[in-house]
Amino acid sequence: MLRNNILKYSILLVILFIIFTLPLSIKNPYIVHIFIMMYLNIVLAMGLTMIFKAGALSFGHAAYASIGAYTSVLLVTMLNIPFWIAFLLAGAVTALVALFIGGITLGVRGIYFTITTFAFTEVMKGIYIAYPNPFGGPGGIRGIPHISGIETKEQFYYMALMFALISFFIFYKMAHSKSSFGIICDGLKLNELLEQSLGINTKTVRIFVFIVGCTFAGFAGSIMAHYLRQINPETFAIHTSIDIIVFCAAGGFGNIIGAVVGATSLTMIGELLYGIGTYKSLVFGAMLILIVLFLPEGIVGFFSRKRILKSKGKI
Amino acid sequence: MSAEVFWQSLVNGLMMGMIYVLIALGLTLLYSIMHIVNFAHGEIYMLGGFVSYYLVTQLEFNYFVSLPVTMGVLFVAGIILEKLFFSRVRGNFMHCLLLTLGISLIFQSLGWTFFGTEDVSIPSPISGVFKFGGIFIPKQRILSALIGFLLVGLLYLLIAKTKIGRHMRSIEQDSEASELFGVNINLVNMVALGIGFALAAIGGALIGSIFVLNPSIGLVPMLKAFVIIIMGGLGSIGGCILAGLLLGIIDSVVATLLGANLAYVVAFAILILIIIIRPRGFLGHA
Numbered sequence: 001m002l003r004n005n006i007l008k009y010s011i012l013l014v015i016l017f018i019i020f021t022l023p024l025s026i027k028n029p030y031i032v033h034i035f036i037m038m039y040l041n042i043v044l045a046m047g048l049t050m051i052f053k054a055g056a057l058s059f060g061h062a063a064y065a066s067i068g069a070y071t072s073v074l075l076v077t078m079l080n081i082p083f084w085i086a087f088l089l090a091g092a093v094t095a096l097v098a099l100f101i102g103g104i105t106l107g108v109r110g111i112y113f114t115i116t117t118f119a120f121t122e123v124m125k126g127i128y129i130a131y132p133n134p135f136g137g138p139g140g141i142r143g144i145p146h147i148s149g150i151e152t153k154e155q156f157y158y159m160a161l162m163f164a165l166i167s168f169f170i171f172y173k174m175a176h177s178k179s180s181f182g183i184i185c186d187g188l189k190l191n192e193l194l195e196q197s198l199g200i201n202t203k204t205v206r207i208f209v210f211i212v213g214c215t216f217a218g219f220a221g222s223i224m225a226h227y228l229r230q231i232n233p234e235t236f237a238i239h240t241s242i243d244i245i246v247f248c249a250a251g252g253f254g255n256i257i258g259a260v261v262g263a264t265s266l267t268m269i270g271e272l273l274y275g276i277g278t279y280k281s282l283v284f285g286a287m288l289i290l291i292v293l294f295l296p297e298g299i300v301g302f303f304s305r306k307r308i309l310k311s312k313g314k315i
Numbered sequence: 316m317s318a319e320v321f322w323q324s325l326v327n328g329l330m331m332g333m334i335y336v337l338i339a340l341g342l343t344l345l346y347s348i349m350h351i352v353n354f355a356h357g358e359i360y361m362l363g364g365f366v367s368y369y370l371v372t373q374l375e376f377n378y379f380v381s382l383p384v385t386m387g388v389l390f391v392a393g394i395i396l397e398k399l400f401f402s403r404v405r406g407n408f409m410h411c412l413l414l415t416l417g418i419s420l421i422f423q424s425l426g427w428t429f430f431g432t433e434d435v436s437i438p439s440p441i442s443g444v445f446k447f448g449g450i451f452i453p454k455q456r457i458l459s460a461l462i463g464f465l466l467v468g469l470l471y472l473l474i475a476k477t478k479i480g481r482h483m484r485s486i487e488q489d490s491e492a493s494e495l496f497g498v499n500i501n502l503v504n505m506v507a508l509g510i511g512f513a514l515a516a517i518g519g520a521l522i523g524s525i526f527v528l529n530p531s532i533g534l535v536p537m538l539k540a541f542v543i544i545i546m547g548g549l550g551s552i553g554g555c556i557l558a559g560l561l562l563g564i565i566d567s568v569v570a571t572l573l574g575a576n577l578a579y580v581v582a583f584a585i586l587i588l589i590i591i592i593r594p595r596g597f598l599g600h601a
Contacts, residue, residue: 057409057412104587104590104591105590108590108594111346111352111549112545112590112594114352114412115352115541115542115545116586116587116590118354118538118541119538119541119542119583119586120583122534122535122538122579123579123580123583126576126577126579126580127576127577127580129576130573130574130576130577130580238534242416242420245413245416249413253409279424280424281420281421281423281424282420282421282424282425284417284420285416285417285418285419285420285421285424286417286421287417288413288414288416288417288420289400289414289417289418289421291413292404292410292413292414292417293400293403293404293414296410
């Protein structure tokens with residue numbers, strides 16, 4: 001047991017060392033760029049995983065990222081508000097929208113939530129296109145100013161890394177199966193009625209988790225917009241929502257570590273496939289089908305089940 | 316908006332609504348019988364359009380012959396997909412969702428590869444417009460709406476009067492009990508998926524002769540079909556028709572007034588209202 005723990009922490013330390021020194025050793029801006037996108041994707045995937053853990057599958061996670069992105073960009077460009085305040089306000093606006101959508105649809109059982117969130121992405125896109133003022137229409141907003149103090153790619157790398165680490169810490173604590181909140185979340189899927197009978201307001205818990213997941217998507221969207229320095233209605237469209245779902249499914253749905261593993265590996269694979277046209281969606285689609293049929297718990301779920309079986313002496 | 320423009324967009328909306336009804340009926344059939352939310356429905360619609368396009372332009376089929384052939388092709392495709400994939404994840408809502416999402420991604424990607432990126436259109440068999448008062452109605456649209464109407468009637472007869480339709484209804488109510496009474500669930504599921512796919516496919520074939528086809532056309536009609544099945548009440552054919560025609564009209568009138576991008580926003584607002592006020596939809600069961 002102790003040896004296991006030492007191994008675990010040393011692996012963790014090595015990974016932390018590598019990611020903290022990466023921009024110092026690798027000067028290739030493209031690789032640094034991939035890592036920045038990867039950290040933001042990890043946050044998006046963790047948010048969706050958390051929402052799923054609370055028993056709701058959102059098909060519109062990218063819409064909330066777009067709300068965060070547009071809010072903070074508009075605040076910075078039109079009202080000259082400092083980035084960090086705009087960043088927090090972006091999260092607040094995203095949370096309010098999530099409260100509205102989640103409050104209405106999460107109370108009704110069935111497929112309403114999934115379908116509404118799916119449609120919501122396209123609705124936001126329609127609004128951005130229909131109102132060139134202030135959203136910039138189909139071309140979006142270009143020439144978004146740098147965040148003061150964070151101008152080089154390396155500085156951005158550390159900002160995205162810190163953001164991902166903080167989010168990971170929060171989501172991990174929330175989802176951890178030993179914390180009381182994690183137990184409540186697990187119970188939502190197992191037996192909601194029983195939880196209600198224990199005096200837990202399951203609807204509130206579900207809406208709260210949805211808001212937290214969406215707020216972090218809003219934060220991630222805000223950072224991504226200021227990093228890419230341009231945003232248009234296609235930056236966060238349905239294909240982005242689907243990408244995030246594939247990340248989560250690959251790593252193992254409902255598992256925070258799985259979200260990290262899935263987003264990390266598939267961001268890399270996605271970037272490798274980027275040059276060859278539309279094959280990314282072919283590979284992602286095939287992967288989704290294979291995972292559903294043969295690896296329904298995802299990569300991480302598969303390994304952790306194997307480990308449990310091993311510890312019981314069954315393999 | 317003058318009265319003529321209003322009536323014109325109303326009629327246009329009704330015709331489009333009829334095609335939405337076809338797509339939405341397939342979706343609601345799959346949901347109520349197999350509990351599948353088919354995210355690949357838009358791609359099936361797209362494939363239907365392209366199958367019909369190639370039948371007419373490459374193999375020189377008559378347009379009217381190409382329609383049933385298209386339906387047959389996608390019916391068989393549905394049966395194959397059911398055998399290969401859907402039968403393995405039956406009963407798991409989440410896995411069904413992910414599976415149909417994967418299928419949709421693959422079909423779309425293959426669509427870009429094989430059908431190319433250029434817009435194509437199925438040559439219309441009849442041309443000309445009817446002039447009725449101040450309203451102009453292309454004959455092709457009238458034909459499409461009539462075909463849609465006919466198919467809805469046939470589907471109603473199939474579900475209400477035939478043995479397989481009775482089995483479908485019994486599975487919708489209680490699949491385990493109907494299995495005990497000797498209903499062949501595998502067969503009914505296969506037929507239901509085939510019919511759902513065939514209805515989406517003919518929607519695509521009808522649209523392809525009015526508008527253009529490209530591999531990404533499936534998304535918007537599918538989203539509208541989702542809105543329709545919730546508005547009308549899940550599993551209700553009558554509600555589906557009502558909501559489909561209504562959405563077609565709203566779409567067309569709002570698009571004339573405010574622009575096409577906002578038509579979708581208005582439809583979504585109605586969807587939210589329905590979920591708040593009457594979650595079971597117009598004609599759904601409680």
